[in-house]
Structures are given as structure tokens and as C-alpha cells.
Amino acid sequence: MKLNDAAAEYRLARKQGLKRYHDDLKRGVSPYPKVLDELLADSRIAGRVELGLFEIPIDRIIGTANAGRRTAFSADFMPLLEENTEFGMKWISLCADHLDSTGIRDPIRCYEYRGDFYIQEGNKRVSVLRYFGAATVSASVLRIVPAWSDDEPTRVYYEFLDYFHKSRLYAIRFDKPGRYARFVAALGFTQDHVWTPEERQAVQSLYLRFSHEAEAAALKDSSLSDAFLHFLAAYSIEEARAMTADALRAAITASAAATDASVSVTTETEAAQEHKTMLDRIVDAVLLPDHIGAAFLYEYDPAESDWIAAHEAGRKYAEEKLGDKVTTKTYVISEENDADACFKAAVEDGAGVVFATTPSLIAACRRAAVAYPQIKILNCSVIMSYPGVRTYYSRIYEAKFISGVIAGAMSKTGRIGYIASAPTFGVPAGINAFALGARMTNPNAGIRLRWSCCEEDPMAALIADGVDVISNRDLPIPSRPQEHWGLNAVEADGGLHALAAPYWNWGEIYFRLLSDILQGHWVDSTFRSTAQAVNYWLGMQSGAVDLVFAEDLPDGVKTLAMLLKRELTNESLFPFFRRIISQDGALRSDGLRLFSPEEILRMDWLCDAVEGEIPPFEKILPMAQNIVRLEGIYRDTLPPEKADVTL
Secondary structure, three states, X not given: OHHHHHHHHHHHHHHHHHHHHHHHHHHOOOOOOEEHHHHHOOOOEEEXXXXXXXXXXXXXXEEEOOOOOHHHEOOOOOEOOOOOOHHHXXXXXXXXXXXXXXXXOOOEEEEEEOOEEEEEEOHHHHHHHHHOOOOEEEEEEEEEEEOOOOOHHHHHHHHHHHHHHHHOOOOOOOOOOOHHHHHHHHOOOOOOOOOOHHHHHHHHHHHHHHHHHOHHHOOOHHHHHHHHHHHHHHOOHHHHHHOOHHHHHHHHHHHHHHOOXXXXXXXXXXXXXXOOOHHHHHHHHHHOOOOEEEEEEEOOOHHHOHHHHHHHHHHHHHHHHHHHHEEEEEXXXXXXXXXXXXHHHHHHOOOOEEEEOOHHHHHHHHHHHHHOOOOEEEEOOOOOOOOOOEEEEEOOHHHHHHHHHHHHHHOOOOEEEEEEOOOEOOHHHHHHHHHHHXXXXXXXOEEEEEEOOOOOOHHHHHHHOOOOEEEOOOEOOOOOOOOOOOEEEXXXXXXXXXXXXXXXXXXXXXXXXXXXXXXXXXXXXXXXXXXXXXXXXXXXXXXXXXXXXXXXOOHHHHHHHHHHHHHHHOOOOOOOOOEEEEOOOOEEEEOOOOOOHHHHHOOOOOEOOEEOOOOOHHHOOHHHHHHXXXXXXXXXXXXXXXXXXXX
């Protein structure tokens, strides 16, 4: 009876094979498995390593060692030959063993080359197991190591070799540099940690469960591994193992959507871009909400943080300006109430939108986007590729440009200091805009750059260096006394005299974003799009950025600054629309084109007016390393950090 059943299965498997064969012919690709001998004919080999017995992913078996039997199979190892052939009878016999309690137990022999497998012995065993949907097969593996070269696939493969040496795990596969190290760190391991059999089993088990729940997304293997990596950035192993199937599926959907998502940087809110018809306005009057609850998540108490105090002032401004259309409430994260608990409380309190005011809350935002799909969630950060969470930030470089113009006009020596915070997205643009502004009024000005993320007292270092004007951190709140904030002249005794100060007007940002929702300009289908993440990057035009000027700033300088501010607000002036040469002598702009918002945000170079460098990660103080990991211009190249996760 088993042979009859097996013969019926062969006919179905062959039908699948023939379909794949003809589909491949139509697409103009080879209808057979690949042949390793042909791949190696023109390749340089560094060596061969006998690995022993492994459970290998069956879908990573893509070919045969030689061309002898390949025409018996379609490219996915389904049989092609007639049932009554010797090949067909052997396949049926193996299938009968598989259907019986005997099973297919003998391991195959195969070669591994660049992470894929090529069968030396056991083609029909693989075919039967693959037909029945087996995830893995036992195999004796001989690895063929390609010679080193600097091309990306080879570099990634050599990173895999280092990862495999410790993990002994084939299931995970990445195709971009640095991701194996990030994966190990996401699991909570150091890079030199040798995995135990229990750890290997736990990771493989979760990955197989993850793969099963993600099957509906039809992801390729490398994309699935990337989605798994993104998933682990938001959820610990313990949390994942405790999830129900439905909860895991929802979390996977969000993670998969975030994988390598592009970021749409918009310099306006939707209200400024959309022009509604009269009919639209009539419909809106009937259907749109007349009130919204807005929650603000604070990582610190406003009394303890200038950054949070600025957002708190913005919240009050937006609430006052919108009146009874909005109710706001704050949630301060603490040991007793972590970010997830605060999100839950906000939703239970009726919030329709949640603003998480620090970049470090992005992982909690991602989890909340899955848990509460009816809530609009925004994180105060830039260049975050998670479509379920919108982000918002200010184009402070516009105010820095005007501040530079004032610095150039007020400097007597042309030696101007600049204190930058950390090498995150947008910061080099602020430095360059300031330097270009200074060169407008003082063509020979030189900008001495120091970093507060690298030294305790950069102000003292600049004063000792002989600068006579210094640009320090931006003013948190415009009503706050300037003191050492913003732009200051250095007096003879080393004291500081205020000139001007850029500031971030969070209140105007919150007012505009909340107004968008109330007026129906925020489209949920766009918000939940899996294609792009949305980043609002607002500037002077929207009132998100501005400057305060010292009362005794010379009239001519102030008039020039006000004129430039007006032109920036009207979008008639663009700080980078000029000839620009970087420190390395490269022509970055010929003055005939505008940089896109993405180009400005992602600047990782300094113009030739700047004396100093963008600091490497190892020079950054521990207290600033977290923000650089999240938003650093070179974050994708950073060595991973061990997470506090155990298996």
C-alpha cells in the first residue's frame, strides 16, 4: 500500500517539477539545479574544510556537485523523469520509507560554497524531503572557501565564516556587511562568544517559528533574516517566545515592513501640501473629529532636562493654541513605569496620537505601533526606516546659517569657534551652513570645530585657542536667558557677550502636526504604508526654527540677519546653493543645483572653511554613544553593542 501511495506522490511531485521547468524556460533561465563544478571553473579557491555533520536548511540547497544527474530535477529539485524509470522507482522507494516509520535517516553529502549547498550524494533524498516540506536535512558538509577579495559578497561571506565559527548555525543569512555582528549583539552575545547547543537550539527554534508565521509575506531568505534582525531590535527573545501566534504574526508584519524601508523626508506637513476642493471641505466638516487626545512621553522629568523642558513648553503652546480641540497629557518614564507601560496608559486614557520625545524611545514606538494600530505614533528623531512610526525634527541648519553670518560680521580676527553636539544626521549640515554663512560676511574666516560629545569643556578649549566668537548649543526655549547658549562674542577677560541664539520651536511643530490630524490631512493608509517611512523635517517656513537677537546687536548686522531670515522663510534663499568645496578638496556643489533634503540630512563631510574633523566613534564619550548608535551618520558601520538579553 505504501508503494502505491508513494507512486501517487511521485506523480504529483513530477507535475510540480514540470510546471517549474516550463516556467523557467519561459523566463529564459536554466530549468535545472546549478552545478558547482561550473561555478568553480573560473573561481579562485582558498581551501577546503571538512565540517562534519549538520542540519542544513533544505531551501539553501540550490545545486549538484556535478552535471551527472541534474537533468533529472527541476531547479527546486522536483523530479522530471517518467515514473517507470530506474530514477522514478528509487524516488518512490525513498518516498515509501518516508511515509513509513522507517523514515529517511541517512545523511546526504554536500558541498557548501558561499553559504549555499550543492549535493554530492543524496539528490533523491533531498527531492523527497523537499516535496514534503521538510525545513532541514542532515548532511555531511565539505566547505569550499573562496579566495579573499574586497567585493561585497565575499566580505559578507567572510563575516559569515567568523559568525559560523562561534554559532555553528546555518539558518540565518545576511547579504549586507555588518549584519552578522549586529545579529549576535541583538541576541545579547559578545562577538567572541561561543554558542552552547542550548543557545543554538533556542535561536533556531524561534527563527523557524518566525519563518512559519512570516510565510504569508512571501519573503526571500535574506529578506526574512533581515526582518528577524529588525524584529530582535524591538523584542527580546523572552518576549518573542511568550507571544501568541497572532501577536507574533502582527509583530513580524511590522518588522518585515521596516526592513530596509526608504525614508521620505518631507519639509512640510500634509496641510501645507494638500489643497482640498469645496466638496472635500464639506465632507470633512461632517466626518472629521472635533477633538483629539495627545499623549507626550518623556524619558526624563522636564525639571531635570533642558531637552524635555523644551518639549513641555511646546506641548503647552500647542494646547493653548488649539483650545478645546485637543487635550494633552504627559507620561514620564520611570523604573516603575517603563515606556511600554506609558504607551498602554496613554491608550487607556484615550490618546489618539502619541509623541515620544527622544530618539531612544524608537523601539518602544515600534512595539506600540503593532500593539495599538489605531493610534498615530511619532518619535522625535530623523532617518528612522520604520513605516509604522512617523518621525519629526527641525532644520536647525537654517538658523545656524544666519548665526554664521552674524559670527563672520562680528569677528575681528576671523577665528570663530563652533561647538557641535554629536555626529548625528543633520549636525554636519549645521556646521557647514554656519561656516558658509560666516564666509559670506568674512571671506577669510576659519571655523575651529570642537565636539561636546568628545570633551568635558570644549568652550574653554576654544577660548584658549584664541577665537573671538563662539557658536554653542542652541537655546532650549526662546524665553530663557541666553547666557552661554547660542552665539557669543569672547571678551578680553574670557567672558561671553550674547549676540544671537537659534532655537527649536517645538510648539509650532506640535500645533501643525495636531492640526493636520484634526483637518484630515493625515491619511492613515499612507501612515501605515509599508513602502516608506515618513520623516517631517520642518524649518523656518513652518516656524519650527527661529533665532533671538541680542538687544545690542549692531543695527546693520541685525538688519542683514532679518533679511536673510525672511528669504529663508519665503524659500527664496538656500544656504547650500553655492559653490562648495569640502576639506578633502572635492567639489561638493558647483553652485548650479540644490541639494535634496536627504542629501543635506545625510551630509558626512565638512566644507573647507572648517578646521576640525567628524570624530570617530571611539573618541565619543560614553554618555553620548547611545544617540550616535541610533542616529549617527555612520551608525551602520558601528561595532555592535551587547544587549542585556539572555536565552
